[in-house]
Amino acid sequence: MLGANYLIKVLEEHKVDTVFGYPGGAIMPVYDALFDSSIKHILCRHEQGAVFAADGYARSSGKLGVCIATSGPGATNLLTGIANAYLDSVPLLAITGQVNSDLMGTDSFQEIDTLGLSFSIVKHSILVKTIDELPQAIYQAIHIAQEGRPGPVLLDITKDVQQAAIKRVTVSLPVSDCSDLDEKKLQQAKHLIETSSRPLFYAGGGIGMANASTSFRALANKLQIPIVTTLKGIGSVATNFSNNLGMLGMHGTKAANFAVQDCDLLIAVGARFDDRATGKLDEFAPSAKVIHFDFDKAEFDKLKFATVKVTGNLNKNLQYLEQQINCTGNQQWLSSCLANKRQYQFKYSKSEQTICASSLLNRLSKLLHDKPHIVTCDVGQHQMWVAQHMHFQGIENHLSSGGLGAMGYGLPAAIGAQLANKDHQVINVSGDGSIMMNIQELATLIRYQIPVKILLLDNQRLGMVRQWQQLFYNNRYSEVDLSDNPDFTLVANAFGIRSQSISSGMQVEKALQQFLDSEKSYLLHVSIDPKENVWPLVPPGKNNSQLIEGESL
Template identity: 40%
Template sequence: MQLTGAEVMVKCLEEEGVSTIFGYPGGAILPFYNALRDVKNIKHVLTAHEQGAAHAADGYARASGKVGVCCATSGPGATNLVTGLANAFLDSIPVVAITGQVKSSMIGHDAFQEVDITGITMPITKQNFLVNKPEELAQTMRLAFQIAKSGRPGPVLVDVAHDVQTAMVEYRPAKMGELPTVMPDEKLVEKAIAALNKAERPVMLVGGGVAISGAEYEAVHVCEKMHMPVVSTLMGLGCISAYREQFLGMSGLHGHERANNAIANADVVLAVGTRFNDRVTGDRDKYSAHKTIIHIDIDPAELNKNIASTIDISGDMRTILKMLDKGCKGHDIKAWWDTIMTWPGMDEDYGNNAAPLFIEALNPVLKGKDYLLATDVGQHQMFTAQHLKVEYARQLITSGGLGTMGFGLPAAMGAKLARPETKVICISGDGGYKMTGSELFTLASNNIPVVSVVFNNSGLGMIRQLQTVQFNKRFMACECPGYVDFVKYAEAFGLEGEHVATPEDFAAAVKRGLDKDHTYVIEVDIDPKDMVVPMVAPGKGVDEFVRGLGE
């Protein structure tokens, strides 16, 4: 069958079951858009900015477990995807980005809107491709999806020259086979079982890899069988429900005291699907000292990279956890639990901060409900991670490794399109909202209902907090002069919203917003002096906290 290259690209998307694409057109990608116009089963969402398209594809992938797809033209269109691709790369999110490129004969001649996007994105993608031969197009498109979702997932970019999109190509339908299961070393699993069965103070640390691999059930089964305490990284929140008695909370820089103390005092740490980011470990030597660390990850490159672990197991997460469950035996660790319960728990009142009360007010409203919650990056993100009781994997959508301000709103949009029957809430700070709040245009023009919350302290709260702790309150560029009324901003797009000042009013406003059939903006007035506590002292161990914040 003879088709244009652009038509082949669309056929390959159909082969993969793609139903939604986020993008922004331009000259070099117009043949693809022309082919896309004739397809009825793929929805194209025109975003306000290409960064929004990348974040929306990311949010779509996180919510659905499928590959998210975004597209842009050459030059500035392609470079505007870079932040979103880097964000997906560091959080191991499967995204395929399709970009148009100038004609093959013009590549390397500084043509209009030409950049070397494959060179630019090489460090922040699993792999990228420049297609300048029509006969390689279909194979490359299929390979991009295979790479994005296999092993440790991540973003893949396919840059397609304009003349390749317009060339006539022989197309033959194909379907990629099932992805192979990566089996672990059985002897290493046996060593891990032996260590866990001897442990007197075991702790399970769950990371984002548990959710990505769909291994939350197996993880719960292991911790229940051994009655083992569980802590979570930011990306692992929800893999173990916050309502389970074994769950101690989030660990790391802004982790709960009970969770961090448990890690510091454990004799065996079963770390599942985490790459031991510096925000998780604090002082790395102290983190791994005097304990056995069993590190399980699909990516062997992550083993022994950040933390000196004792037993490293690479392979399929579900398979490994099933093997551990079969071999591990529950034993008496009551003394360990007695010690754990002497430390402050998740529900302790940290300081005199009012902001966490707004998040806590959501828990009775949302408990047991089918909802997703996305966040931007900053203090509001940490308040949410600390005080929202996340119940299942993929429920919390947030930027971890890159820490991307402006991620929340477009990611929430992508999540809602991935799961249209599920209610979606986004919590942003006023700083990040000023970056990508223009995606309210996309939400309004496509009638996508999201409850969009803005925590407004008229500043950059986390920068203010870091300048308090590290620079003796020498505040610089952390306060935004002038007040922005975000409800009026929403009204400019034909949307509605309200202002709230108390946790009770906030909970009621969220209830109202969830009943709307369009995006509803809620602005929450936050004291600029509110701090995220607890906080691990910079460069210290995870059980060494900064005291006096928020008081």
């Protein structure tokens, strides 16, 4: 058996049924092996599309995402997507072809030092230069991507190895960490929770990665402690759960940010104190002791000192606490947080003339409510409006490029999510800047008849940059005008995708129904006011209670 065939065989053994990629010279033996395999290969139209699709597949299913590219430009085009998976801890295997081992280091055609490029954006990377190294490398890569805190692993395989016959297979994998519960730390956490007056859960994406939503919800329900979530933590409890105050941070809700500033105990669960969440770090949760649950010890005290640090299996830790603690939180504190939630809840206006993005998204969310669905975002104003105004039942229903903030993520991620969740309505909410970053993937929708819907909010601007230039750069609008956008409905039609454009409030209801009723992919183009801003906003350098608000249009 050749190395390339062996690679595909091991992927099949690991129940990989779908991979995303783009062929080229140095990866041709792998594509030849794929030709006879049971694995479905999705040909994306750019390697960045392939890696984002694999990311969306992984996030929405909890399974390993796999993407394949050739050497040189194929590999460099993957890098943004690999970095995205690294910063959001997504289990991803990126397989790249490399030139023959005897040509490496000679600047041969499509040769680049892919291993060297990978170091800062992977959990691990392996260059395979001899056939005897291949079996161990493949098994190790698959294992590392998924164990502990997940992340991307790059497997760079020279073409001669792909074409060489496997001689011997010896594989040894490290034993996964299965350390016992740290009962001492958990008892300390219990004591802090029982003696605090104003405890608050700060729920992050780690809850989803640990598949611990059920345990977290049970604990939160029992303790009756208010909850704030990060962007990636959205869905860790249902948006409409009574004690959920919403997202914290730069574009968080007032209720969430005020609770963080007032709490005396912050219970961080799979969250990493990202600057977009904390605002001015020195003034973040200033009166609070911190309990920090995280699998990754490197997150402890990285940005905020934690009095109690609990590592290990999050599910078991949360279940232990739920069994041990019998008290419930301070009712007066909870009531005060919920009063803020009511007082500062978002309000939705109806206009017959213009379309307000937040109202539209909230309406879409209501129409989707009882149907299984996944929403993927790109990056910018629309991403924050989705986080603020749409409702999510589960953490895997909301896919957003959180750490890297990569425009162009949404459409390919939706492709991956739809292929992993065939019974779900998958919607990509995008902006007119972001959609152009990977618009070639419309061809992938058509090629495989993938019924992803695209809701395109078009303000003819790079809206978030424009908003910052307005607020913090004295209205000096530098390179944000996109008023020469193409007619997106015609672009969609050119790819064979049905589309519609709306620009007035009167059109919204009917258009959303048509959008959702379509059995095939569909693009709904929505013209919104270029001056619409995302509110509230915590200005840079300010703490989360110093948020500002402007008028909604």
